[in-house]
Amino acid sequence: METNEWLPRTCDAAHMTSQDSYTKLLEMMNRLEEGDDLRFTPEQAEFFKSLITGLIDTIRSLKQEKKV
Numbered sequence: 613m614e615t616n617e618w619l620p621r622t623c624d625a626a627h628m629t630s631q632d633s634y635t636k637l638l639e640m641m642n643r644l645e646e647g648d649d650l651r652f653t654p655e656q657a658e659f660f661k662s663l664i665t666g667l668i669d670t671i672r673s674l675k676q677e678k679k680v
Contacts, residue, residue: 634671637664 641664643649644657652660 634668637668637671640664641668 641661644652644661644664647657649657
């Protein structure tokens, strides 16, 4: 079974903070936008970009709510 380097392992997930997750999402988005990740078809890359965009927007809105 092939493992993807950007997917956190179960044992690592408990140690990740929200900032780590947010940073990881931004890194993943950059790789997809630059076309550096050749594991995905263009359709899969677009799907992941839209998914990551939604997650980033959610994290940003949650951070804004905490500030208020």
